[in-house]
Amino acid sequence: MSKRFFSLFVSLLLITALFAGCGSKEETAATAEAPEEETGLPSGDVSLRVWGADEDEELVNQIISGFIKEYGSMANFNITFEAHSESSAKDEILGDVLNAPDVFTFADDQLMALVASGVLKKVENDSEISGRNLAAASDAASVNGTLYAYPLTADNGYFLFYNKAVISDEAVQSMDSLMAAAGAAGQKVFMEMNSGWYMYAFFGNTDMEIGLNDDGISTYCNWNAKYTNITGRDVAEAMAAIGRNPAFTCESNDGFVGGAADGTFAAGVSGIWDENGIKEAWGDNYAACKLPTYTVAGQQVQMSSYAGYKLVGVNSYSKNQAWAAKFADWMTNEQNQTLRFEMRGQGPSNTNASGAGAVAESKAIQALQQQAEYSSLQRVGGTYWDPAANFGTLMSQGNPSGKDVQVLLNEMVTEITGEESTGDLVTEEGEAAPEENKEEATEDVVEEATEETTEETTEEIIEETTTENSEENKQ
Template sequence: MHKRVLGFLIMVTLIVSLTTGCGGNKSETVDVTDQEKSDFTGLSSGNVTLRVWGAKEDEELINQIISSFAAQYKGQATFNISFEPHSEASCKDDLLGDVINAPDVFTFADDQLMSFIASGVLKKVENVIEITGRNIPAACSAASFGSTLYAYPLTADNGYFLFYNKKYVNEEDARTMDGLLGAADACGKKVFMEMNSGWYMYSFFGNTDMEIGLNDDGISTFCNWNAKYTDITGIDVAEAMARIGSNHAFSSVSNDGFAAGAADGTFVAGVSGIWDESAIKDAWGDDYEAVKLPTYTVAGQQLQMASYAGYKLVGVNSYSENADWAAKFADWMTNEQNQKLRFNLRGQGPSNIKASESEDVAGSKAIKALWQQADYSDLQRVGGKYWDAAATFGTLMSEGNPSGKDLQVLLNEMVTGITGEETTGDAPGQEAETTDEAAEDIEKSADGADPEEAKDTEIIVDEKAEDHPEKAVDSPDDEAEKPVGDMQNQYGKDAESNDDENTDKTVEHTITGNGEKIEESKFDTFGERLEGIGGITGKGKIERPKAEETKTNESSDSEKVSEKNTETEDIEHQAQK
């Protein structure tokens, strides 16, 4: 059973007004807009107890939000609102493990959304027009399933980019990975990137014409990163990664993290996110800079590195005894003023459009780097089997493929691990023909041989199957592939991906461009730039700026706790199939 740590407790005892226009001290009256007055319809006016989960680092922030919420709705109810620090990385597992005792309001990373929807634990957002109107489309897409909004967008900064020290690396060096490694080597320093993590390793494949994403079942993953038939092949990327990994000026391992290595002088550049900005400022002072990821050399050309983009959301427990007030609090927690407060106290980039236009937000170097990288970022939509298979391959490449094993074999093993289907990397039609031809050859060989030879052939085939059980296609009775694993980012970088099952529908959310080169000058704010790439398209088609490569991307069966609504029943029923 998960631990619940009771943090700051606010008790606000207020006298409920039974009639409008009652006399009283005007200095104690809180102004409420007509819209807010109308929102009180149906809300209870008695004792309202709410529990709020959030990251431990958010304690001061959320306590301030609780206080302002109580002041804003003074006179409407007697509030007892408590904040409980809780890991956002384990939010899904802990909450779904004990839904009845779960909090009323909670923050989580967008890749956990489908599991929450399947369980029926999320209360749908009712004031959809208001919420979608004040937040960037990409964040709203990340909080939605189909056309239904299930959560309140909170941040739009969960991506990664390049930090570098201007004392050792100049602007031109920072444009390419080759330049970065050369500059670091010249001063005896290193460049850091977690190539051994599936979250960061996506950078090398994401902007090629190879593909990865969720299948229509919303559980399993399609992936052709071992392709031999694309413009840039799997081997091209693997060779590039191994070449970078074997460079002595490159490192994918840091005992104390990138920020610590920057502080002690080990690293002069590294790939990380806004969560490290404060520490990097302290380490490098005025010499710190943040920009989009560099290009890297692959197949004889420079290719812009891609990235995963993520969003932090606020959910409301549909089983809450005070679900309507919980929704009101989630709305308040994610409004413009509180997203500005979040940025000022925690340095997290807002999803609120107006908040992103503020001078403080626009002045952040890390936010500007996210603007630049946003053109090449995609929502993380992969099944649970992706993480281990990608990490294994990434680790080997980050070490320069020390075993010398054939790269195509390693790619095939990775893709088989991700998809659960054995693959050779040939074009879909050719791969099937190759498999059929091989089977025919074996059959013909057995038919034309004497009985003893046929027996030997059969034994050899059986032995091969037994020797390589990990390459066998899962049978229908095998456990179904588990869904989206927890995002390995600042909300849960160190957490292992969870293999809980999910609904068998897919969320067709993607970040998409408008099909033309997006120049930096076109966007003056964080929100405008992300809005320029946010949206939903049919099957997850990613429309890159024309100057870049084109690719496509598609954005546990949890214990059923209630038959609350038809949609939840349908999702869970299909997942069980």
């Protein structure tokens, strides 16, 4: 009995062990499959093509190496960098969507076209991405409140550089005192008033408007308005007065940095791309701040600016879309935006990166952040640039022809909008409004600023945007 009982007992143990072994194998198999189920990231061979600026090749390859090191145990990666212009990325991608890259960098004014074409879809972890970036950068990557791209940089704007050995901190508060200080030292203030990108500074903080129509291509503009609190004539005359000042110039044989180095310029309007050159030219006397106010219609108005952002897009037609999104997330995280600043000098959109280390110590970045309150996204059509540049050139020269500035404004606005414009308020029927009704129709007035600057940020026109021929990106 005892032997029979012992044999039965051993048999039961063997059967139990057998079933336990099978269960263990099933658990192991389930565990091995868990990463894809939990992360949505497939294993196996993963190929990604990444487009970026030619100057970014070393940087992006370093970012790729870091990504493979971090996630190499999850898949077999083949990630390649291809140099392409960020300013024309939209045109190249829409020309051949199926052969376009998986991940690409581009200027924010191309966002609407990429969304409308279906190349960009909503970012899945949008709350996380928006939460770690500056609000303005997230807005630039969004259409109607939906995030479609990953913010990468927040530095394509302009502000004032000045030489503290010549210009005091008090003198940079207004254009009048700035030019007076420069002139007293036999030097000049430099600003490309003859460029539509910079000329916006004079109109952007008034109650006149410019932006894209609902078609996302054509431009509306009332910079010749006669009915606003600050009129187009007021701004044009203010610009011409600055242009006639002997301490002002928009021309330089050697560029702003060259003129700063040889003592021609004591101050100038430019961007972060000139920071290293200005540091070298002025040494410890190098300083930067927001743009000054300028005198218009008997008051001081804070100068505005255009702001631009670089974004990272994920091609919705990518065969490895999940990993492409993961790479875009990695490429734009705090660590890699800090690396981008260190290697390329480009200002981060990541909140933590922009407020720490060498980034926080950059006078140019600090000045850009000061100016951000008065900046707007560049949302204009291709018909804007030439007429604006032509008008700005005449004003920078003090309007040497003596032609009535209202006529010049009318010509500029007519070319920009493609519609005849006289600057009069037009009714819904297309007729000029009676004089007594013009004040009632005036939109929100510009806030006066003598010693205090306007607290209102110029509206960021995000919706319906396809900028066909935007002015060359400044970086």
